[in-house]
Amino acid sequence: MSNPVLENIRTRRVIREMTDEPVDPHHLEQILEAARWSPTGGNQRPNRFVVIDDPELQRLIRLVAPGMFQHAPILILICVDFAIFHHQLDPEDDPLYPIDVGKAAQTMALAAHSLGLSTGPVTSFNKAAVKKILNLPEQVIPCLFLCVGHKAPQTQFAMRGAQRIRWQDLCYRNRYETWDR
Numbered sequence: 472m473s474n475p476v477l478e479n480i481r482t483r484r485v486i487r488e489m490t491d492e493p494v495d496p497h498h499l500e501q502i503l504e505a506a507r508w509s510p511t512g513g514n515q516r517p518n519r520f521v522v523i524d525d526p527e528l529q530r531l532i533r534l535v536a537p538g539m540f541q542h543a544p545i546l547i548l549i550c551v552d553f554a555i556f557h558h559q560l561d562p563e564d565d566p567l568y569p570i571d572v573g574k575a576a577q578t579m580a581l582a583a584h585s586l587g588l589s590t591g592p593v594t595s596f597n598k599a600a601v602k603k604i605l606n607l608p609e610q611v612i613p614c615l616f617l618c619v620g621h622k623a624p625q626t627q628f629a630m631r632g633a634q635r636i637r638w639q640d641l642c643y644r645n646r647y648e649t650w651d652r
């Protein structure tokens with residue numbers, strides 16, 4: 472692939488071991504700015520982003536997040552503010568918000584990768600405990616941590632699933648007919 476956007480998509484990997492090197496504040500702002508451009512169901516924009524760079528708060532979060540292997544300099548917690556949905560569609564009937572969270576996470580991950588940074592999403596954490604640690608209001612639900620930092624020279628936790636799969640193995644034409652294989 473010679474297209475730089477496609478190359479960025481192809482070469483991004485989830486990184487679970489990071490160095491102590493801080494994230495340039497300008498880069499962090501660019502990542503958060505990228506999230507603003509992520510599409511959102513019904514243009515409702517329920518996502519809220521909490522940046523956590525306090526080491527003590529990060530330590531407490533790791534205690535309740537078994538899926539967080541990273542010691543990242545920056546955590547970006549993507550939340551959904553359910554107050555947004557008042558007087559509008561019931562999010563439980565038409566749950567677009569998890570799609571919004573995923574889109575924002577991937578948009579930020581690709582932005583970070585394009586800036587030479589690494590990321591890892593984490594959804595395996597105790598939501599009630601995280602709400603308490605970060606003083607989140609009742610209607611704000613924590614959904615996904617994006618760990619942001621610099622990749623350690625040697626990473627042990629990489630899972631390289633996509634490299635074993637061809638796109639043809641995942642895709643069908645028309646009535647779920649197999650693609651030419």
Ligand SMILES: Cc1cc2nc3c(=O)[nH]c(=O)nc-3n(C[C@H](O)[C@H](O)[C@H](O)COP(=O)(O)O)c2cc1C
Nearest residue numbers: 483484485538539540592593594595630631632633
């Ligand atoms: C919705 C979602 C939740 C995830 N949660 C975690 C997690 O809690 N901990 C973790 O280490 N990785 C988590 N991952 C990362 C996946 O395991 C990762 O995308 C997969 O191993 C493929 O890695 P790659 O993107 O580098 O190819 C999550 C990914 C997604 C999309």
